[in-house]
Amino acid sequence: VEIRLDMVDDIICNISTLNDNTHPALLTSESRINVALSGTAIQSSSTLPMGKAENAIDGNSDPVWEHYSCSSTVYQVKPWWRLELPGVYRVSEIQVTNRIVSRERLDGVEIAIGNSLTPSKTFINLHKSSEITDALTFCEVKVYGGRYPVHHNMIIKV
Numbered sequence: 337v338e339i340r341l342d343m344v345d346d347i348i349c350n351i352s353t354l355n356d357n358t359h360p361a362l363l364t365s366e367s368r369i370n371v372a373l374s375g376t377a378i379q380s381s382s383t384l385p386m387g388k389a390e391n392a393i394d395g396n397s398d399p400v401w402e403h404y405s406c407s408s409t410v411y412q413v414k415p416w417w418r419l420e421l422p423g424v425y426r427v428s429e430i431q432v433t434n435r436i437v438s439r440e441r442l443d444g445v446e447i448a449i450g451n452s453l454t455p456s457k458t459f460i461n462l463h464k465s466s467e468i469t470d471a472l473t474f475c476e477v478k479v480y481g482g483r484y485p486v487h488h489n490m491i492i493k494v
Contacts, residue, residue: 370395371425372460372479379417379472381410387473389417397476399436406435408473415472416463424451424484425458432462433476441473 377389386401387408398405409415427449434442448461460479464472 368480369482370478371421371481371483372419372477375419375421375479377407377417377419377477379407379409380415381412383408383410383471392417392474392477393419395476397433397478399433399475401435401437401473401475406473406475408441409471411469411471413467413469414464415470416461417472417474417477418462419460419477419479421458421460421479423458424456425479425481426484427458427460427479427481429478429480430460431476431478431480432474433478434474438473441471445472 372393373395375393377393379389382388386404387406389407391405392407394405396403396405401408407417409417430447430449432442432447444464444466445462446465448463449458450461451458460477462472462474462477464470
């Protein structure tokens with residue numbers, strides 16, 4: 337799944353990943369669990385100590401940069417931020433909290449959701465594909481969904 341954000345004026349951007357075949361009644365209570373809190377965040381560069389990648393998944397949605405609650409890369413071409421979830425997840429919604437100022441830093445951001453085969457994990461990438469030097473800054477990423485059951489192939493000899 338890929339989504340592009342343009343002209344972001346709101347503090348909070350909600351992105352629903354449900355397709356046309358998913359009925360809201362089919363979502364369970366586990367879909368409202370912020371699974372990002374159990375993940376690991378990395379980014380292409382950092383404005384330490386304030387802009388660490390993990391600031392965006394610490395559960396603190398404070399949109400004020402000076403409160404050490406936001407992540408930020410340095411100004412660079414194609415900045416990115418990645419969340420790795422500890423398993424394969426069904427993602428139903430992503431919520432990104434923007435900064436209260438410099439909201440344009442999310443303009444043109446692309447969000448990609450995917451799974452790796454080995455090890456089995458779900459990745460959520462926020463990146464800018466433009467050749468223009470820019471920083472990628474936001475204050476919180478919440479990911480709602482639940483784990484897919486993992487079935488291991490087993491050979492049993494009797």
